[in-house]
Amino acid sequence: MQDPRGSQKDAYALILEAIDSHVYKPGDRLVESELAERFGVSRTPIREALQRLETQSLLTRDGRSLIVASLDHSQLSELYVVRGELEGLAARLAARHATPEEIKVLRDLMKEDEKLVDDPKAMSRANRRFHKQIHLASHNRFLVQQLDLVHRSMALLATTSIAAEGRGHETLQEHEAIVKAIEAGDGDAAYQALRDHISEAYVTRLKLDARAVEAAE
Numbered sequence: 001m002q003d004p005r006g007s008q009k010d011a012y013a014l015i016l017e018a019i020d021s022h023v024y025k026p027g028d029r030l031v032e033s034e035l036a037e038r039f040g041v042s043r044t045p046i047r048e049a050l051q052r053l054e055t056q057s058l059l060t061r062d063g064r065s066l067i068v069a070s071l072d073h074s075q076l077s078e079l080y081v082v083r084g085e086l087e088g089l090a091a092r093l094a095a096r097h098a099t100p101e102e103i104k105v106l107r108d109l110m111k112e113d114e115k116l117v118d119d120p121k122a123m124s125r126a127n128r129r130f131h132k133q134i135h136l137a138s139h140n141r142f143l144v145q146q147l148d149l150v151h152r153s154m155a156l157l158a159t160t161s162i163a164a165e166g167r168g169h170e171t172l173q174e175h176e177a178i179v180k181a182i183e184a185g186d187g188d189a190a191y192q193a194l195r196d197h198i199s200e201a202y203v204t205r206l207k208l209d210a211r212a213v214e215a216a217e
C-alpha cells in the first residue's frame, strides 16, 4: 500500500518527470482529473503541484486551462548563456575539488555511454547523468541548486540536441576533453571545454529549430 502522504508529496515530482521525459510536451494541456487518474493521486495534491509549477513558469495559462510552457527564441538564448557559464563554473570547481573517486565515476559513465551512442533517448539521459556528476564534483551546493533550475527549464525544449545526427559521437569526444581537464586539475581548461560543449549543443539546437520551421512551412 502506498503512503497517502508520500504520494501527495510526489505529485509535483511525478508531473515534473512527465514533462521532463516529454510525456507532456510544450503546448500540451494539463487536466487535473486526468493527471489524478494517471498517477493514482487525489486531486488536491495535483492541484497544489500544478500551482507550484505555474509559479515556476513551467506551466502557463491559456484561458482557463494550464499548458506546458515553451521557450521562445530569446528565452532559449538566455537560457544557454546562463547554462554555459554555470556549467563552466562547475567544471572549474570540479577541477579543484573533485575526489579521485568522483573522477573515476565520470570515467566509468563515459565508458558506459559509448554503448548508447546510437540511441538518442538513452544518450540524452546519460548526458544528464554525466553533467549532474560534474555539478556534484564542484562541491558547491548553491551552484548545484542553480544548475537544477536551469536543467528544469531545459525540459521545456521540445527536442534534445543529441538526437541530431552525429551529435552522439561529438558529445562523447567533448565529454572526454572535459574530464581530461578536470583530471589534470586545470580549472581554466575545464571551464573552456565545458563552455565549448554547451556552445556546440546550442548551435545544434538552433539548426534543429531552423529545420523544424522549414518543415512546418
Ligand SMILES: [Zn+2]
Pocket: 127, 130, 131, 171, 175, 197
Ligand atoms: Zn554533455
